[in-house]
Every structure is written in C-alpha cells, then in structure tokens.
Amino acid sequence: MRNRATIKILIVDDEQVHRFMLRSMLGEWGWDCVEADDGATAVAAVEQGPFDAILMDVRMTTMDGLEALQKIKAINPAIPVVIMTAYSSVDSAVEAIKLGAHDYLTKPLDFDRLRQAVEVAMRHKQGGEGDQAVSVDPDSGESGMIGSSSRMQDLWEMILQVAPTDANVLITGESGTGKELVASSLHHHSGRSGRPFIRVNCAALSESLLESELFGHERGAFTGADRRREGRFVQADGGTLFLDEIGETSPAMQAKLLRVLQEKELQRVGGQETLRVDVRIIAATNRNLEQEVAAGRFREDLYYRINVVALHVPPLRERDGDVPLLAGFFLKRFARKNQKHTRGITPECMDLLVRYPWPGNVRELENAIERGVILMRGEYLDTAGLPLALQRWAGENESPEPAVEPATLKDAERALIARTLEETGGNRSEAARRLQITRKTLLNKIKSYGLG
Ligand SMILES: Nc1ncnc2c1ncn2[C@@H]1O[C@H](COP(=O)(O)OP(=O)(O)OP(=O)(O)O)[C@@H](O)[C@H]1O
Ligand SMILES: [Mg+2]
Numbered sequence: 001m002r003n004r005a006t007i008k009i010l011i012v013d014d015e016q017v018h019r020f021m022l023r024s025m026l027g028e029w030g031w032d033c034v035e036a037d038d039g040a041t042a043v044a045a046v047e048q049g050p051f052d053a054i055l056m057d058v059r060m061t062t063m064d065g066l067e068a069l070q071k072i073k074a075i076n077p078a079i080p081v082v083i084m085t086a087y088s089s090v091d092s093a094v095e096a097i098k099l100g101a102h103d104y105l106t107k108p109l110d111f112d113r114l115r116q117a118v119e120v121a122m123r124h125k126q127g128g129e130g131d132q133a134v135s136v137d138p139d140s141g142e143s144g145m146i147g148s149s150s151r152m153q154d155l156w157e158m159i160l161q162v163a164p165t166d167a168n169v170l171i172t173g174e175s176g177t178g179k180e181l182v183a184s185s186l187h188h189h190s191g192r193s194g195r196p197f198i199r200v201n202c203a204a205l206s207e208s209l210l211e212s213e214l215f216g217h218e219r220g221a222f223t224g225a226d227r228r229r230e231g232r233f234v235q236a237d238g239g240t241l242f243l244d245e246i247g248e249t250s251p252a253m254q255a256k257l258l259r260v261l262q263e264k265e266l267q268r269v270g271g272q273e274t275l276r277v278d279v280r281i282i283a284a285t286n287r288n289l290e291q292e293v294a295a296g297r298f299r300e301d302l303y304y305r306i307n308v309v310a311l312h313v314p315p316l317r318e319r320d321g322d323v324p325l326l327a328g329f330f331l332k333r334f335a336r337k338n339q340k341h342t343r344g345i346t347p348e349c350m351d352l353l354v355r356y357p358w359p360g361n362v363r364e365l366e367n368a369i370e371r372g373v374i375l376m377r378g379e380y381l382d383t384a385g386l387p388l389a390l391q392r393w394a395g396e397n398e399s400p401e402p403a404v405e406p407a408t409l410k411d412a413e414r415a416l417i418a419r420t421l422e423e424t425g426g427n428r429s430e431a432a433r434r435l436q437i438t439r440k441t442l443l444n445k446i447k448s449y450g451l452g
Helices: 016-028 039-048 065-075 087-098 111-126 150-162 179-188 207-215 251-263 289-294 300-306 322-337 347-355 361-375 388-396 409-423 428-435 439-449
Strands: 008-012 032-036 053-057 081-086 103-107 169-172 197-201 240-244 280-285 309-312
Touching: 008 016, 008 039, 016 032, 016 053, 016 111, 016 150, 032 039, 039 053, 039 065, 053 065, 053 111, 065 081, 065 087, 081 087, 081 111, 087 103, 103 111, 111 322, 150 179, 150 309, 169 179, 179 197, 179 240, 179 280, 197 207, 207 251, 251 300, 280 300, 289 300, 322 347, 322 361, 347 361, 409 428, 409 439, 428 439
Parallel strands: 008 032, 008 053, 053 081, 081 103, 169 280, 169 309, 197 240, 240 280
Antiparallel strands: none
C-alpha cells in the first residue's frame, strides 16, 4: 500500500491565487504539491520526475494546457491529468479528454468533485492495487482554509503577498473567524516553513508564567524551577512565533516584548546570558488595538512594531456563499470522525445555516455541525440536531414566504386588478383609469374573478 505522505501532485495554473487555493486544499487532504505557473514549466517538472496526478488549467498565457498535456503524455503517459476549465470552454475539455486527460472539472471548482476526480484518477493509474490505495485523513497535513467568497479571495491574495516577507503581521478579526489558520498559512508559505511555527496564547497564562513561557528560565529562578527551560522565542528561532490574543498582555509584558522585538535578544528569567533570536512575529487579537492604544491600555510603540502589515479576517456573515462550502466540509469531516454515513444536509437545514448570522463565526458553525452529526438519526443533517440557540433563532426569524408568481395570464390579470383596487382604496373609476379599461369592463372582470 502506498504511503499517503508520498502522494505528489503537480498543480499547473498561471494564477497564483488559484495555485495557492488548490495547494491549501490538497494539503489539507494530506497530499504534497508542486506548482507550475505555465505549461512549459509543467512539462519541465514532469521531465524531472514522476507525479501521482496533475491538475492543470487549460487557458494559460505561455503554453496552454492542451499543448502541455500532449507533451506530458509523450514523456510519461501513466500520469493521470485532470483538466480545469471555465464553463464557457467545455469544448476544450472534450478536446483534452481526446488527448488523454483523465477527467475535467469546471470552474468555479467544487471541492468535493475535485477530490473525487483526483482520487479516482490516481486509483486508475495504480490500477490493480485496489481501492485502499488512496486513503486520506482530512485532519492531516497543512491546515486548509475553505472559502470562495470574494472577501476570502482578497484575504488569500494578501496572505500570498505578505507570507514570503519577514514583516511582522497583526491579524485582526472577530472570535472564531480563523485567525490562527491565517497565521499558520503565513508561516507555511514563507521561507521559514522548514522551521518551527510556535503559538503562545497570551491570554491563557498569568503574567509570570507567560514570561517564563516566552523567555525561558534558569534553574532556581523561582520555586519549582528545578531545571533550565528554553522559552518559546528560542524554540521558534529561525521560524515564526504566533502571539495569540496579544491585546490581553499587561503593560509590563508589553515592555518586555517590545525589547525583544527591537533588540532581537533576550534573557531567560533569572538569567544573565543574552540570547540572540531570529523570529518572525505574527500577532492576533479580537480587540481593536487602535482603540486600546488611544485608551492607554496598549503601548503605541509595540503596536507599530507588530502592525507592520495588518490582515483582517472578515466575519462569516460577510462571506457570501462560504457557509454551504464550510458546512459540507465539516459534515464530511465529522461524519468520518464519528463513523456516520451521511448523504448531505436537508434544504430546510441549509436554508437556516445560510440565514443565521453566526456571531461565533466559523468555530460556531463547526461546533453546530459536529453536534448535528452526533445527533443525526437519518442520513441527512436536519435542523433537529442543531444547537437550541439556532433552532430558537429559526423560530423567531421565519424565512419570508416566497411570493407566488402567477402562472397564467388570467391569474396575472386577477392579481393586477386586486392590487389596483387595493391601491385605490376600492375606487373603481380610478382603478379603471389606471388599468386603462372602461369602468364597465372592470366591473365585469371584478364579477367574473369574484373580487367584489
Ligand atoms: N476558512 C476556514 N476553513 C476551514 N476551517 C476554518 C476556517 N476558518 C476557521 N476554521 C476553523 O474554525 C475554528 C476557529 O478558527 P481559529 O481558531 O483559527 O479562529 P480564531 O479567529 O483564532 O478565533 P479566536 O479569536 O476565538 O481565537 C478552527 O477549528 C478552524 O480550523
Ligand atoms: Mg485563535
């Protein structure tokens, strides 16, 4: 059986944002990815060595996907190629299949379809090795961020731009929006990705514990310090230190942090030795730090140090179209985890999920789906399994009755007359004038439609 960690996929797309999205997705599924930004680079990559599958855009500027496909097939016909194409160019997809592509996907990509297509393609290639060849654990690999809304696309674009730089980043956003995922994405797309990514929750520890956690301590520095311990700054050397909930730190701690950020050196608690560190700082907060600065609760100089680049993670209610995507993703994940068989989400339940404002953002959605899956009786996730708060909200916020469109000309005429009568307060002469018919005709119609 193949080791899933060795599955290697070549992503060919001239748009960096697309490559990034795909890579995040495939990484989440536990697959390794190599990127190529045009057909020629893809062909060169295939010449260098094998891939388990290739995911390729059709329309690219330099060498288009079809030409690249032919060259790739000539070099190594065994590699399955899945083509990605816009709806408007299904013709080229058919052409691609003729040229030996294994399958094609239309954009915007449906991630379930994507995964299925790639899995099937790989199975096909391995032919005979059996179905167990590809098993994927959705909780493994690089943390994938799901979302196709324009707000998330913008965020991705920013992450891509900022990740390779050494700039300190401040991530803001409401609770549960995914700030930690953004921080880890920044690290994984930076030159520091081979070094540690270390997270410290500044709100979880008392001031003295946080100090020794960050800076380490010498043996005997305080009661219970029976040996020397390196701090998180030293552990993160060469990598990234994620200071979560930085808005909760005390003024004294802020002063100490400022010093390390300025001098890039520190001392362990109770120690004399000066340690130099090379650490990129990513901080996050759900407070408005600008306001905290204005109120004198957060040091302005530290604020400017960490806020070299600001990334804002939008609340879930502002991400149009992301809820169904996320709900489907979590449904699969928790169904697998709880060994439940599921076929999807009932329309009524999905309607509620889409309308609900999600004050706790993605985390709240994740928890709601997990609960729903655990309580699920049939094969579909239904409102009955959702948290009571959501059900209560649904009771108070009925979805508006959809206006019934008249199906026939008669129905339409009847509705128009009734409305006009309503608007004129039952004044038939006025109604006839507005409808541009005689009063007599109107009276006849009122009678025949039973509107009297
Ligand atoms: N776009 C996303 N796709 C998939 N999962 C997500 C996404 N955004 C958030 N999550 C999941 O939602 C949960 C909350 O995310 P995270 O912990 O990053 O939020 P946060 O902004 O740091 O919240 P807090 O301010 O409460 O610490 C996590 O389980 C995370 O994996
Ligand atoms: Mg967090």
